[in-house]
Amino acid sequence: MTAIHLRAEDDAESRPGAVLSFPSRGMPARAPRSRLHLSPPSLVGGELAVLSRTLTDGWIAPAGPVPESFEQAIGEATTFNHVAAVASGTAALHLGYRVLGVERGDEVWTQSLTFVATIAPAVQMGARPRFLDVAAESWTMDPNVLESALQRAAQRGKLPRAVVPVDLYGQPCDLDAILTLCGRWGVPVLCDSAEAMGARYRDRAVGKGAALVAFSFNGNKIITAGGGGALASDDPALIARARHLASQAKEVAPHYQHETTGYSYGLSSVLAAVGLAQIGALSTRVAERRLVFERYVEGLGNLPGIGFMPEPAWARATRWLSVILIDPKVFGATREAVRRALDAANIESRPVWKPLHMQPAFRGARYDGGGLSGQFFEHGLCLPSGTMTAEEQARVVAVIRGCCKG
């Protein structure tokens, strides 16, 4: 027992709402201490107890009451009626593509500005990806780009097998607009909400209304199981099919009988126990991340050439990562110069996702839209966004202010 050290959040009470004072621009940053990470996991404190009970009761495999309880908790947190907890968010997406019937030669459309895992399983299944630009108001799939692409695809007689919007950095996509367009042509929507559990779109939970939604419990996500994911839907048949495929597609028979091949994608009871302990803190974590974003706005908003990822009126984002935009001509330093300065101060930051249409892995894939995805990549920087003290966040702000020559 003593070998496992849970990092207690001893000052969690005092943190939200703490008053910050930011050092003035040009002041040297304090001597760097421990490295500040982009999105480190935060433990709630109850993980060890649930884990211990799970093991004591003899549950380890990806079956039994603990994964079931976790699925139920995910359903409550996301308002989906049917949930399959699986080994990763990528596995959830893979299963989503399988249950939607993606086959070799099919087209699957997603936004270019996303993590590779959104589309990787479809490509591995032989689908052809097509990348769409994002909208300036949300940085998520642009419904106008989607509409003209769908119109042209319908004329050609080759509609996509699935459209996959992404709730980027926790920002819900404009799902109603996307559902209306896809509904017109009967194209199913699989929402990649890996970064957005706990976000809200209009008056409902994120993703609600899509045929399928994928979530992730990777170590860097808002709620973590140490690894894991979930596929959610309000259609029981889709989740039953996903469950069947996730456990090697075993038919009901005394021997092993298979009509198709599946995967070993179950979530072990050990990981589910961690996730179960974590998920109760979802709304607290979202509030914390939103507060982190507000503090960046407070500390950096008056600098020339600094912008922020917007939040449209219909969105309540998780702010999984806080993202700034740096206009080098006005700010006086490039995004890369700021990233290096942060790194030298022992602070991790990262450029916004490199658009998938610019990735060598997808050479030759079609791209629709303008240059927004590329601009956000060129000028966008993701800042430390996890649980941290006001003092730690002030370190980040001070380094960025020190880079400003505008």
Ligand SMILES: *Cc1c(COP(=O)(O)O)cnc(C)c1O
């Ligand atoms: C994290 C993430 C995934 C993959 O989730 P894993 O659990 O790491 O497999 C997929 N899409 C997006 C947008 C993500 O951020």
